[in-house]
Amino acid sequence: MYTQLEQRGMAQPPVNVATLRDMKGQGEPIACLTAYDASYAVLVDAAGTDLVLVGDSLGMVIQGHDTTVPVTVDDVVYHSRAVARGLRRAFLVADMPFMSYANPDQALANSVRMMQEGGAMMIKLEGGEGQIEIVEHLARHDIPVCAHLGLRPQSVHKLGGFRVQGRDVEKAEEMKRAATRLQDAGADIVLLECVPNELGKTIRDSLEVPVIGIGAGPDVDGQILVLYDVLDITQGRTPRFVRNFQAEHTSPLQAIQAYIKAVKDHSYPAPEHCFS
Numbered sequence: 228m229y230t231q232l233e234q235r236g237m238a239q240p241p242v243n244v245a246t247l248r249d250m251k252g253q254g255e256p257i258a259c260l261t262a263y264d265a266s267y268a269v270l271v272d273a274a275g276t277d278l279v280l281v282g283d284s285l286g287m288v289i290q291g292h293d294t295t296v297p298v299t300v301d302d303v304v305y306h307s308r309a310v311a312r313g314l315r316r317a318f319l320v321a322d323m324p325f326m327s328y329a330n331p332d333q334a335l336a337n338s339v340r341m342m343q344e345g346g347a348m349m350i351k352l353e354g355g356e357g358q359i360e361i362v363e364h365l366a367r368h369d370i371p372v373c374a375h376l377g378l379r380p381q382s383v384h385k386l387g388g389f390r391v392q393g394r395d396v397e398k399a400e401e402m403k404r405a406a407t408r409l410q411d412a413g414a415d416i417v418l419l420e421c422v423p424n425e426l427g428k429t430i431r432d433s434l435e436v437p438v439i440g441i442g443a444g445p446d447v448d449g450q451i452l453v454l455y456d457v458l459d460i461t462q463g464r465t466p467r468f469v470r471n472f473q474a475e476h477t478s479p480l481q482a483i484q485a486y487i488k489a490v491k492d493h494s495y496p497a498p499e500h501c502f503s
């Protein structure tokens with residue numbers, strides 16, 4: 228299967244869904260980052276990132292919007308295509324933007340664009356139990372899916388700001404149930420954003436699929452951060468879970484390598500990056 232890549236001198240085969248599941252099984256942390264262009268894609272890949280997300284955070288860090296809401300499918304396809312050209316080993320996931328998966332057929336059509344035009348191997352969508360039908364529809368068509376729970380930035384106007392989610396018992400139970408139902412519907416990864424450590428751990432322990440966290444504590448199967456936060460490019464106030472890895476390094480590659488190492492040896496996230 229990997230003949231072409233072996234011929235190109237690949238020391239390690241590319242990461243795929245099975246690799247990610249095996250990593251969960253073996254307790255090896257999955258190191259993930261966002262990327263938006265080919266040059267950074269080359270760096271994050273060379274540093275050993277397992278999974279790269281072309282996040283709709285591009286609306287904020289690339290386009291300068293206050294939220295991810297204005298991002299379009301064309302925007303993500305454009306950036307995903309560029310990132311795909313820079314990757315050799317990492318698994319590429321593309322974000323489905325706001326209102327690009329409002330019904331199953333629209334979700335399928337836009338996922339196909341992400342994969343065929345953007346080179347993505349999986350799509351990510353935000354939402355809880357309301358997305359079950361969509362995830363089932365995509366899974367039935369063999370589209371790999373990452374379901375994003377917890378703080379869902381596309382719903383920022385409904386949630387009333389970028390806040391920690393699942394702090395009260397009722398909301399935590401709702402999120403646990405949603406995670407299980409999304410997995411059962413066919414989701415291959417669950418991503419948790421801004422939830423208390425205990426909830427991250429409970430959901431990780433209850434699922435067979437990998438659980439990737441961003442501000443979800445240390446007890447999940449992997450971590451993801453926005454690349455520009457890792458590299459200290461983001462100006463102004465950053466979320467509590469962000470750690471600046473550039474501060475102690477001279478090049479972006481070294482900073483990214485330090486992030487990967489910290490995820491793999493469990494030194495990131497530390498208690499100051501977590502919500503309890």
Ligand code: KIV
Pocket residue numbers: 261280281282283284285322418420441451452453
């Ligand atoms: O858009 C994005 O970059 C994301 C990550 C923050 C997980 O969804």
